[in-house]
Amino acid sequence: MVYPWVMSGDADWLIDASDYYEGFYSAVSGNISDNDTTTMAVYLDGGQAGEISFYVKASTENNYDYLRFYIDGIQQGEWDGILGWTYVSFPVSAGSHLYEWSYEKDQSVSEGTDEVWVDFITFPVGTFIDTDFDGVENSIDNCPNVSNASQTNSDADSYGDACDNCPLVTNEAQTDADSDGVGDDCDNCPAIANSTQDDTDADTIGDACDNCPDVSNFSQDDSDTDTIGDVCDNCATVANTDQADGDSDTVGDVCDNCPATANPGQEDSNTNGVGDVCDYICGDIDNSKGAPDIGDLVYLVEFMFGTPQGPAPAFFNAADVDSSTEIDIADMVYLVDFMFNSGAGLNCP
Numbered sequence: 001m002v003y004p005w006v007m008s009g010d011a012d013w014l015i016d017a018s019d020y021y022e023g024f025y026s027a028v029s030g031n032i033s034d035n036d037t038t039t040m041a042v043y044l045d046g047g048q049a050g051e052i053s054f055y056v057k058a059s060t061e062n063n064y065d066y067l068r069f070y071i072d073g074i075q076q077g078e079w080d081g082i083l084g085w086t087y088v089s090f091p092v093s094a095g096s097h098l099y100e101w102s103y104e105k106d107q108s109v110s111e112g113t114d115e116v117w118v119d120f121i122t123f124p125v126g127t128f129i130d131t132d133f134d135g136v137e138n139s140i141d142n143c144p145n146v147s148n149a150s151q152t153n154s155d156a157d158s159y160g161d162a163c164d165n166c167p168l169v170t171n172e173a174q175t176d177a178d179s180d181g182v183g184d185d186c187d188n189c190p191a192i193a194n195s196t197q198d199d200t201d202a203d204t205i206g207d208a209c210d211n212c213p214d215v216s217n218f219s220q221d222d223s224d225t226d227t228i229g230d231v232c233d234n235c236a237t238v239a240n241t242d243q244a245d246g247d248s249d250t251v252g253d254v255c256d257n258c259p260a261t262a263n264p265g266q267e268d269s270n271t272n273g274v275g276d277v278c279d280y281i282c283g284d285i286d287n288s289k290g291a292p293d294i295g296d297l298v299y300l301v302e303f304m305f306g307t308p309q310g311p312a313p314a315f316f317n318a319a320d321v322d323s324s325t326e327i328d329i330a331d332m333v334y335l336v337d338f339m340f341n342s343g344a345g346l347n348c349p
Helices: 294-305 329-340
Strands: 006-009 014-016 026-028 037-047 050-059 066-071 074-079 082-092 095-104 115-122
Touching: 050 066, 066 082, 074 082, 095 115, 294 329
Parallel strands: none
Antiparallel strands: 006 037, 014 026, 026 115, 037 095, 050 082, 050 115, 066 074, 066 095
16 A cells, blocks of 8 residues: 655655665655754544554664654654664554654754664554545545545546546546646647636637637638638738738728728729729829819819819829829929820829
8 A cells, every 4th residue: 555655844754775674675764954853744544443553763862862753743652872673552543643753853963873764564454545634545536636525526437526627528538738727628728728718709719729719710710821710800811910900991901902091891893903992093183083184174173273162082192193292283283284285194192
């Protein structure tokens, strides 16, 4: 039987394969200094009334450095000086008990090899190990390290709900690739740690690995492979991880036919790749969708000098034929020169 030994104090007890009473090894105290202690303890359940027995050996400063044995915190015996292997036993009442062996040094002087040994421990009949103190012996406890007296096991595998990383899904292997405490068989992101299992859009794909965490998309389709799912990608067929959308029309700049002018419908009557809302011909001031003509010149005159003032050009840039960033008399002169004097070509922004 493997016991749940607990070490404490200033050093751990060790296994000594060179000095023992029985078998092939014993327990030897850890290497400690003056005023230090080293303790080996075990808590066991369910024993019948009887006794505990073991062998002790000591090589310490006589009358000052002691091996002391305790049951439930109450000292039962002590040994010091140069002592060969010696059999001892102590009465034990029925039930659960804490057994401790502690080597305790005073403030000065070391003699002998300054260590103590314990070997061939025999616990009371019926004693069993219950590491989690839930009253269920480790050998039959479906969660030996987590207290669960009820032994509830919803998925009927070998693991109780209290320690099962998938309590509602049978998973004997308890595999947890991302080490987030949630088993792969029930983890909504088995390759990315997400212990809270958040799933905002309730599509069974955890937010931590969902390419559209706010929009349900179980298939996780991503046509442009930019890690943004198609259902929430503002350019589903053109990779754009930054999802930039300068005109806030829900169409990403890299695929928007008018990236500076909002046009969520992306209308393009002449199919030239430029959206209607920003598609203009330089000098087509009346937006007739044709080459500049006298109608455009009249439109510009009425806008600039009409009483009342004529309507503004549909596209400011179409009227800024000299690319001066403003519409003024110079544009009118430039347009007249182009139309009637074979002047320089129009130069809209």
